[in-house]
Amino acid sequence: MRRTAVRAAAASGEPQEALPATAVPESESLSGSASAFSAPGAAAAAPAPAPYRLQTEFPFELPRGYVDEAGTVHRDGVMRLATARDELVPLRDIRVQENPAYLSVVLLGRVITRLGSLPLVHDGVVENMFASDLAFLQDFYRQVNAEGHTRASVQCPHCSEPFEVELGGSRLGES
Numbered sequence: 164m165r166r167t168a169v170r171a172a173a174a175s176g177e178p179q180e181a182l183p184a185t186a187v188p189e190s191e192s193l194s195g196s197a198s199a200f201s202a203p204g205a206a207a208a209a210p211a212p213a214p215y216r217l218q219t220e221f222p223f224e225l226p227r228g229y230v231d232e233a234g235t236v237h238r239d240g241v242m243r244l245a246t247a248r249d250e251l252v253p254l255r256d257i258r259v260q261e262n263p264a265y266l267s268v269v270l271l272g273r274v275i276t277r278l279g280s281l282p283l284v285h286d287g288v289v290e291n292m293f294a295s296d297l298a299f300l301q302d303f304y305r306q307v308n309a310e311g312h313t314r315a316s317v318q319c320p321h322c323s324e325p326f327e328v329e330l331g332g333s334r335l336g337e338s
Contacts, residue, residue, distance in 0.1 A: 219244045220276065221307050225296045229278060229288060237279025242271075242300070245308050249273045271300050 220243050228238035253259050253269035272286030281288065289297065318325050 221303075223300075223303050225278075225292075226299050227293045227296050229281075229292050229296065231281065235279070237281055240278040240284070241276045242274050242303060242307055243276050245270070245274050245304070267297070267301050267304075271297075271304065274304065275300070 220241050223240050223242060225238045225240065228236040230236055249270060253266055253273070256265070256269050258265045259269055268289045269286045271289045272284065275284045275289070278284045278288065289300070292300075316325060316327055
């Protein structure tokens, strides 16, 4: 019965929150009678695993920190996963067209959602960071967005020893 209600709500276009797998016991979801579908004395079915939740935001701490106009140092921040749009839009930016190295500044300005107590993070903030913090963020961006997709397990043709190789690009924004 529960599945029907969820499907009907999904068909209506109303946003639905994911319910935990243990929200309704198995015996209740079958109209209160589990014995109709299982042998007497059979062990109760294990609860279904919790639904997979994709982590889209990742906290970080800058090595030095961004110093704003008032002299406040901002070190703690959050970066979200990049979308295809995040990687494509900066390519139309005139600053990136004139200087391809500027790509990482514009891209990081799009995916950093919070930095200390700053009300807004944009490419101008990233542009004024210390070089060590920029390098840290570029590395962090690669870790967050690659997550194993650019590495492949291979085997040495001579000794048959397994190892991994990097398939993706080495610069920020490359796939």
